[in-house]
Amino acid sequence: MRRFFLATLFMIAAIFPAHAFAMRVIDFSDFRLPGEGAIALPVTESETLTGVAAAVDEVTGGSLSMALTEADFSGTPGDTLTLFGVRPYSRIDLVGVGSETLDRVAAENFGGRVASLNDGSSGTHLYILWQGLERDPGANASRVALGFLLGDYRFDRYREDRTDPTARGKVTILGDDPAAAGQFQEDLAHVASSVYLARDLVSEPANVIYPQSFVERVRDSFEGVDNIRIRVLDEKDLERNGMGAHLGVGKGSARPPRLLAIEYRGAGDEPPLVLAGKGITFDSGGISLKDGNGMGRMKADMTGAAVVSATVLASALRGSRTNLVALAALAENMPGSRATRPGDVLTSMSGKTIEIKSTDAEGRLVLSDAVWYAQQQYSPDVLIDVATLTGSVSRAVGEGYSGLFSNDDALAEQLTAAARQAGEPTWRLPLDPLHYDQISSDIADVLNGSSGRAGASTGAAFIGSFIEEGQQWAHFDIAGVDYQEEPLPTVPKGYSGYGIRMLDEYIRENREP
Secondary structure, three states: OOEEEEOOHHHHHHHOOOOOOOOOOEEEEEOOOOOOOEEEEEEEOOOOOOHHHHHHHHHOOOHHHHHHHHHOOOOOOOOEEEEEOOOOOOEEEEEEEEOOOEOHHHHHHHHHHHHHHOOOOOOOOEEEEEOOOOEOOOOOHHHHHHHHHHHHOOOOOOOOOOOOHHHOOOEEEEEOOOOHHHHHHHHHHHHHHHHHHHHHHHHOOOOOOOHHHHHHHHHHHOOOOOOEEEEEEOHHHHHHOOOHHHHHHHOOOOOOOEEEEEEEEOOOOOOOEEEEEEEEEEEOOOOOOOOOOOHHHHHHOOHHHHHHHHHHHHHHHOOOOOEEEEEEEEEEEOOOOOOOOOOOEEEOOOOOEEEOOOOOOOHHHHHHHHHHHHHHHHOOOEEEEEEOOOOHHHHHHOOOOEEEEEOOHHHHHHHHHHHHHHOOOEEEOOOOHHHHHOOOOOOOOEEOOOOOOOHHHHHHHHHHOOOOOOOEEEEEEOOOOOEEOOOEOOEOOEEOOOOHHHHHHHHHHHOOO
């Protein structure tokens, strides 16, 4: 039997950071019906079993069709059914894929659903059957593998009953995609590892991940990666650069702020795409103290910084032919004796003064200095920031979309298309002169609050106040999608790492020759 690719344990260790949750070994082989073990297969929505499902039904003596009838399994997307001890298999996992032509997101969702059904704890070899379906060319076995890894993620390192990675069963995808193994090894495996990195960073408690340890964790993840330069601005550097807004957020904490710059050069002297991320490693609200309910989740207020760092990692690992910079604006927002107070005025790197209405509107402060620094230091042709900025955004677009704001219609359309293609949808929200008017201050240049009710738009307007004329810019507010309460096929319950696949797709489609 010809093998396309074998993902050995050595290869997995080489691709994925040592701190990441150990992933199951995946290999790819020509299609065949296994004679034993556990199998997982797609079932289309039709009156009779077709394709691989029909073949499995024949091998099992009609047991499959009988079980589907009894369980009223229709094959609609999201339907799942698990059968045990149907000879010759120890386990059969059935996943509905509907009746439409499958695209790459559907392939990833299938893989993620398989992972959610079979966690490998039995140690049994799992065979995933992916053959004979109506699907787009991009919906190949490598996409199934990516979805499987994304759906298989867990963060259990602090639990006594955590999974032993060495005891988990092996996974083989049996299909008819000769290029799938290479695409996975050389490309999509890096996307998965980057999503894992971001989810790990965000899931860690705030006593483990704070500004300096964030820097160290990310630096370790880039160890040995080609064309990377990492620079770190400490509090003295921030002061020398006049970054009073960033410094003002971190003044109340014993853990000083940092600005992490990850520079990837893959395209000569072309202007870079700069990605700036909000990196509040814990947000108590500062003097404007938050309610205690749910405050523990504020360890994740650095999701934007994790996402932009991991996005550059994915591009660098696959050797993307573009220039990228990730800026992680890191600080811990605490109510210490030196903390910034409501009513204070801070001076940003741009020279604009900022009246503090609430110390709990801190993300826009660190980003105001980060985006200004990006423009002065790197002269990007496109600047994108990512932040868990406002609760208002989820009230505007719900929990299935991020909020997108931009000063450039073409850029907004490119990002929206990339988000849709990657399965991480976004919705463009208004950013008008009215929103800029609503952040005016009586005593300073700008107020870090607003007089209006459109909090997501006025938050974007605040950051937009530090964008120079002519600079293409977009802002993603991901506060409604950074945590998944109800699991999705490729996002288990918990922190999602939302935005990496979307930005990665934008880079592929719009930044690479």
